[in-house]
Amino acid sequence: MEDNNPVLNISIFLAFVAVTMVIVIRASRNNRTAADYYAGGRSFTGRQNGLAIAGDYLSAASFLGICGAIAMNGYDGFLYSIGFLVAWLVALLLVAELMRNTAKFTMADVLSFRLKQKPVRMAAATTTLAVSFFYLLAQMAGAGALVSLLLGLDNALGQSLVIVVVGVVMILYVMIGGMKGTTWVQIIKAVLLVGGVAVMTVWTLAMFGFNFSALLGRAAELNENGLDVLAPGLQYGANPLDFVSLALALVLGTAGLPHVLMRFYTVPTAKEARRSVVWAIWLIGIFYLFTLVLGFGAGALVGPDTIANAPGGQNSAAPLLAFELGGPLLLGFISAVAFATILAVVAGLTITASASFAHDIYNSVIKKGTASAKQEVRVAKITTLVIGAAAILGGIGAQGQNVAFLVALAFAVAASANLPTILFSLFWSKFTTRGAVWSMMGGLISALVLIAFSPVVSGSETSMIPTADFALFPLSNPGIVSIPIGFFLGWLGSVTSRAKESRALAAEMEVRELTGYGAEPPVQH
Template sequence: MSLSYLAEGAGNTGNPILNISVFAIFIVATMTVVLRAGKTSKEASDFYTGGGTFSGRQNGLAIAGDYLSAASFLGIVGAIALSGYDGFLYSIGFFVAWLVALLLVAEPLRNVGRFTMADVLSFRLKQKPVRVAAAFGTIFVTLFYLIAQMAGAGSLVSVLLDLHDKTSQSIVVAVVGVIMIIYVLVGGMKGTTYVQMIKAVLLVGGVVIMTILVFVMVKGGLTTLFDKAVDTHAASQYLASKHYEASQILEPGLKYGKDATSKLDFISLGIALVLGTAGLPHVLMRFYTVPTAKEARRSVTWAIVLIGSFYLMTLVLGFGAAALVGPDRINAAPGKANAAAPLLALELGGSIFMAAISAVAFATVLAVVAGLAITASASVAHDIYDAVLRDGKSTEEEQVRVSRITVIVIGVVAIILGILAMDQNVAFLVSLAFAIAASANLPTILYSLYWKRFNTTGAVASMYTGLIAALVLIFFSPAVSGTATSMIPGADFAWFPLSSPGIVSIPLAFIAGYLGTVFGKPDNLDDLQAEMEVRSLTGVGVEAPVDH
């Protein structure tokens, strides 16, 4: 299959039957792993955290599997292929974010918590108001992240299986959602973790192979690759439509930096990406799947190595797609920028290699969606049902049952909203999840861990302020209305000039937490504050749940 055929066929991406066959084989293999792991998931700790039995290396692989979503693989490669230098800035933002998680959050969070992020936030504060606020933040972050992945599945299908009609794409979104529900119900965190480890190895391995093949194809190093990418852009109609020089793909400012507003928007986006990772509930929950704080640190170190290597290789793949496929063919394919990586795989290794990358891409969506579903279900069952509705008196069997019901409900909602959101901006949904995490979760986490005076009033004020501010500002931003590329292109109610609210909502959350603490009543829980400090720094008493 030639690339000329790709251009004429609106981006046909190999043999759909072969793609589905390889994917089906992978599903059967991973489902076998899930079934075997699920046989040992008997208690709540098994379902939520895999019983805390994974090593740092295993958990690092799983974290990488959780973090490296379809947006990381397809989205960033496409962004670099079309926008060059500015597209690579996404890779840098995602990678640097892990340093914040490693230095500030990983070890103390593992020492203080038990199942969910709310365990940390409510440790020395009043349980019910803090858990409810934390649960709302967790549910919104995971839901929008979940919708983005499900909507991304629809985009992936159009590229990987060459499906152009919405009905077929909707069916595949539903199938992915059903498989996700089965994965979580059967295997819990153990099964999901093993799937994420397998997927991380396959994804990073596939990217390594593609990186090597790119250098073989261009017959040179990075300089040769960059020169070829510039030449391909220079000959494209895409270049003429954007009114810029081909060499600008090697310089900053092609996507951001054209004016003061776009520069500020990029700073806002960067703040949300860097700080949001340390507040993502499904990533934070991963620290509880290891037995000790030392293993939590090791897992983050392993994750940084894998994730960092992956994002460095996206630079090669992005410019490889720009050089070997070209912007015109990328934009002519279904999914547009999302088609860059699959089209590059087809160019590098033919249909069979394309099929293998298709399976990995589908597995990427599946693994991330499963991890998100577990996080949301744990928040509902552990933080709302057990701690609030049942005053901590529910049995573990009841919590697991509520979690399984929640998985089904969330899965159905995600399928429906994912289908509805297929034509909407998936990157916007992902950035919203990061903005909410950075605004609603991170300030309260840092205050709880490092500020002795912090109280319940401050925690509740910080979480609700960050959550509401992020949602309101994005709703009234150009991302939703006011431009031709907005989610609602025919409307214009955007009074907030930035697409990313982080530069406003994150400071607001910190300020609200400070003011709430200063003007709110002290909790008078000094003993718990001292215990939390000792546990966060030393890990002593980690296994003992707190009851107050």
């Protein structure tokens, strides 16, 4: 990487930030109501929202983390891609349309529709903030890894400074543009990311005469595990339960991710919500096929040893491959796209978390629904500052962690704390307030406790705290235990509850979720 040109890399990134900031400022001119700020005025088409969902979902984990995982661990690294993609079938078939028909701005709107507002909204806001924070950690860690590679920064201070810059730009996106500005940033980023990765994929295959077998053979030659890198078991063979736990978290987590769920409210109808998920599935599916080529391409053209020893470790595989293929110019472009990826995702996460606090806690709980839209949006903007600061500090602490792995933990929390309550609310008429609170808080606490006592945090050289050892739970991902706990507590809380929930509201919710009758109409400008 001696020929790396930091000035070129940063110039391309600054050009992207400048163009998108202009778009965000223009989009913000129409932000007059809470629906404009939180849901983009429900003015996006299914295709536009599908692109934005892909932009929101294809995070630093998808691009940097998975390419690195495939380059180092081959077949087992690609299992992340499969899990992330299959998850969308759960979202499409069970959640997307019903959520759009029932809710207004946030996940808690659905969960509290027929239950007691205060406890359910408080619990839902807590789980939303927890999932968003885990996800933000991954994106910030990815930002630090990427910039350390671009600028050759081996010191923690330089990486920390970059994380601060990313955090500040993200805060500006959200505070100025709201959901409308954030959505356009995500659409632009999705087009650039899929286009850039497509070019790299074709280029990589061309290096091997479009012979994928030759590419795989070369990757196996350079990997110390030889042909084992092409077979299952290299990463998860020693502990298959760990893989099952990871798979459950990935497949079930997407349908419980608050920032993905919130995207369903930016379209005018449930039909458009369903259409947007179909668009997202196609874009995301094609992208993950590309990562298979890029991951093995990095293993074949760069080599696992070079990747492992580069600043950023595994997360540097895709940028190093770009440099190998097209020199500083392609590296600069791909790195700018990866930056755009991080900015777009953290902006989506931040607006979701701030909306959850302002709408669910401030307005619905503290003000009991009496706050004006102007007051609510002001609180959301203040919350954005707080969340941004927390994300910056957390990102500095999470440097060096594989971002795909950090995101898998966020998925485990989402699948344990959010998905059981969402499915019970949508499909079980006897679900109660106690069941909702037990499910969300029990799923959240069990997932966090198991993560804290897992090998991820202590007990090995690759742990977050390598010098300590209090790993009592043997698996790296808690999903196989915490997800059933979330479902069980939802059932147990409901069957033991003496409080009678409104049958009329349950019936109304069923009619609304299945037909859309009574759902909030689109906002016209």
